[in-house]
Each structure stands twice: as structure tokens, then as C-alpha cells.
Amino acid sequence: MQERKSKFTSLSGFDINRVYTHNDLKDWSPDEQLGAPGAFPYTRGVYSTMHRGRLWTMRQFAGFGSAEDTNRRFKYLLQHGQNGLSVAFDMPTLMGIDADNPLAHGEIGHCGVAVSSLDDMERLFEGIPLDQVTTSMTINGPAAVIFAMYLAVAEKRGIRHEQLDGTLQNDILKEYIAQKEWLFPPDPSLRLITDTIAYCTEHVPKWHPVSISGYHIREAGSTATQELAFTLYDGLTYVDAAVKVGLAVDQFAPQLSFFFNAHNDFFEEIAKFRAARRLWAREMTRRYRPNDPRSAQLRCHAQTAGCSLTAQQPMNNVVRTTIQALAAVLGGTQSLHTNSMDETLALPTEGAVKLALRTQQIIAQESEVTNSVDPLGGSYYLESLTNRLEEAAQDYFHRLDDMGGMVRAIERGFPQREILDASQRYQHELERKERIVVGVNEYLEPEERTIPILKIGQEVEHEQVARLSDLRKARDSFKMAGAVEALQEAASCSENVMPYLIEAVKAKATLGEICTALKEVFGTYREPVVL
């Protein structure tokens, strides 16, 4: 019988056969390629019981307006059954710029919460027991500064550093590759990352100092293969940097975590999570020979694909998110964020976020998919996809090795160009209707139904600017200047900057002041334009 299309391809461009059989897995050995759950190479999951033992952490990324606004949203989410916090910062904060810098005008509190000083951080976590929640902070360029603020808030409340648990995104390589929010050139940025890793091994042992992120690479238009390859290679780059400054791999590698996208191609996405675990286990073992098995285990957070959502017929986004979330769960994620249906229009409303959280709860509690570990393992199709993704990622590894590593590849614009080309291919497929997006290139509706939108008032900016001005007036400026000077000295030699950052934030140096001081030492970066 005639098929609907002459060719069937996965979202990442793999040709897909009509049916998969044992012939597609000829040299495939379950012992070598799968192992048991919780055993090398961890294809089936990093824990033996997986979601039978503990469900994934439901962690909704949240942040908007002032510290008080976001603090209220955190409490709302915790009250509705969420069990971990995840902070979204606004653009000025992500770029290390204070709210009263002219460049921040119009951006304050819009796509996250504004944090310019230790006082803001204190208000953000007011009434939240930092020793009982786990906190994830999506911050990269100024990650070390924001982390210092978090540590200082805990200290002030009498919570010891070793009690703190959470994650700092702190992944600068994917910023150069995809998200484009950097402050300094790659080399000093890597040094800040090894400083945070080293500080955590000694003082904040439960903390995850880097969350190696493919999410943004995928959102920038990459394929699943590129997301997998570039992310894992970024991870190896951080391991390498930390080993080079004298840390033993088993001291820090168990605390590294990953962050992946959960996109539309259901089976390809599940395969991606599985391939990621196997590839990480194999590469870590081959390259660094760790003694602690946890050093080779890939733990991850996942988020459904923001870029797959549409402004047209926004309620359809709930359905897309459900399918993507299910893929992440079947892929064995440790934690998950589900996007809200209104995120192509603005930051999500309370109601939309609750529906997104409920989506996870329904998957967890009603679908019964958590009953068995890696339930799709052994499927001819899924195992073939897992193999192909792993092989394709390894090809990229060889090319990156040949270029002299990721930093050199970034300077040449290599990953950036690969992603842009992939993104353009996909766009052409949409325009030729080789791929259908409901409500966008098929099943259009003339009248769009409107949904409620979250608005950020102008007063957030005014208040934030006023607060910062008060802080500058009230602080001991000599003490502040001394702390910043000491920080610059530490940054100019190879001393770990973390203790100096903590002193500087305690002396009420602002985020912008600290980042400017560090730019004086480290310099700035302009990307090669890839078009």
C-alpha cells in the first residue's frame, strides 16, 4: 500500500524505517548497551528503582517583577505541591547590570526577577527555609556573584553552607554557543566556573555547581544530535578544566548535573536521554578513569520545548507540553519543568503555571508510566535511535577534538553555524509543509481566542532603582570599595574568588559594581558574527 510520504524522518533528520526488527540490532548486546538500571552504562537510568523509588522533582522555573512578587509565586508553587525552587532572573541581572544602569531601562523584572544586591536576594527568599528546599538558579555570566549572595543570605540566617542543596546553572559555554549571555571572554569565564566547583567541593558539598545545559542549544534551533553532542562535550570541557586546576575527578564529577530539552519527536527525545547517559558514562570512564561510579552517572533536569509552543491557538500548547513531558519522564529525568501555555505571549500567569504543574502531577499519579523502569527499553526502534544518536554525537566529538576543543570551536563559530543551518533547514521544512505545526501552517483559525496575560507594571522599575539608590547611600562605601579591591586582586592571580565575592556582597557591593570590577581584570568578549 502507498505510504503518506515518500520519506519519513525524525525531527533531527534521521531516516526512519517502516518497521524495526532484530535485524536493526545485529551487533547489539543488552549487557553492553543497556545494563541494569543503576548500573553501567546507565542507559536505563542512574538509579535501580528510578521513579518507583522517588518521583522526579517538579521544579517550575519562576521569576518576574520584584523580589517580593517572585517570593509570592514561590510560596504559591510550594503550596500547590511543587518540591523544588527554580529562579528566573531578569535580563539585567543575567547580564550583570544593575537596575539603575541605562541599559537596564525597560527590562527590569520582565523576563525574570531583578536582583541587584544582597538585600534583593534576602527578600527573594524571605520566609523560605533554605535548609529544607532545593534551589536551582538559572544564571551564567554572573553565576559566581549570585551564588555568593545566596551563600551570604544562608549565613545570615544561621544555615551552614554544608546544609545547602541546589543547582547553579553556571554553564558559560552554551552561552557562547546559543543563548548569548556572557560577561567575560571564555578563558576567565571557565576559571570562574572552576572556582565555584572547587569552593563547593570544600564548603558546599551537596550543591551542584554546574548544570550543563543543552536546553538553550536546542531552543536556538539545534537538532537533538547537536544538543546531545555539544552539551556532553561542554561537560567534558568543564571536567578537563577542573582536573587541570588540580581537583580529582571523583571530588567534583558526582555533583555535575545536566539540563536537557524535551522536544516534540517523542521517541527521538526518549532515545536522546538514554544515549546521553550511556555516552557520558563511557566517555568519563575512558577519559578520566574515575573510582567513584557516581562520577560517570549523568543526572539531569528537563524542560519542555519553549520553542515548540505557538502564539496561535495557545491552548494547544498544553497538549504539546504533555507529550514532551511524558518523553522526559520515559527518558528517565530526575527533575522537570513543564512550560505554561501562555509563554509565547508573556511570562506565565498563576493559573497557567498551575495547569503546567498539574500536567506533571497527572503523568506522575494517573498515567501509571512510572510503574516500571525504562519501560521502552529493548524496543527495536528505540534502541536503534539510541544507537544512532550516540554515534552521531561521537562524530561531533571527533570533529571538536580535532579543532582543539570547544573554546577553539566556538571562536571559529563552528557550533553556532551548525545550529543556524539546522534551524534554517527546519524552517524550510515548515514553509514547504513537510512538517506541520497545528495552528501555524495547517488548521489555522481566523479568529484567535485571547487568554489572560501577566503584566509587569512600570512601578517595578521605579522601586528597584529607588532601592538601589537607598542601598548605595546607606552602606559603608569604604568597606565596600575595600572588598571590591580585594576581589580584583584575587581575580588577577589564581586565588579562588568565591570567599572574596562573599565578602563583597556582604559589604553591599552591587551585582553591577562587582561585574564591572571583574571586567576590568578579565576583559570583555565580542562574538564572531555567524550569519
Added chain:
Amino acid sequence: MAVASAPLRILIGKVGLDGHDRGVKLIARALRDAGMEVIFTGLHQTPEQVVNTAIQEDVDAIGLSILSGAHKTLFRRVRELLKEQDAEDIALFGGGIIPDEDVATLTADGVKALFRPGAPIQEIVAFVKGLKPQG
């Protein structure tokens, strides 16, 4: 007899602090492929830089991408600067995460068109072509 007119010159760039440049790059490529001269500014441009470049490069239109929520402030500032520089003949359009209400306000303020996630690229190309009737 048709007279070959000069190709449209379009400035494409990102104002403000956000670095989400997937869409803007695809649009820059698409306009270039459609035969236009594209001046691509790259990331993190201020309204002042954009307007200065637009005037120096003598462009017909400015297309800006903003995904951080700062669209109201930034598009208005660019319009103001164009007015101050007596360069209101340069058409301003853009795209991003922009709610209906803001689309209405900004178009009333003189932004010619705003495109949102899911907008077909060919629609954007057709819009830009339509800015200057070809001889």
C-alpha cells in the same frame, strides 16, 4: 520597460539585553536570499546605535527582535530617535514575545508590523518587500 531599482536595504538586529538570536538570524538570511541588502548589527544594540547605523547605512527599514519583554520601551525609543533625526521615512518593524495589547499600542505609535512566534518567514519577507514598491 521595467527599470531595475536598487535593492532594499534593511537593518536587522537585536536591541536590549536578550541574546535569543535564532529568529532574527533566520530572518536576516531569508531577506538576503530574497535579494535585499541586509545590514546585520548583531546583539545587544542600544536604540541610539541602531538609529545611527540605520542613518549611516541609508537603510529603507529597521527590523528589530526583542524577546525579553522590553519591547515597549525599546521600540518607542527607536521611533523617538528616528523622529529626532528627521528619519521617519525609515520604516520600523520587529518581532518577539509581544502580547496583543502591546502590538496594538506599538502599531498605533508607528511601528509598521510586529511578528510573533510561529509567523511564517515568507510572510515577513513579503511584508518587507511591500515597503517599497518595485519599478
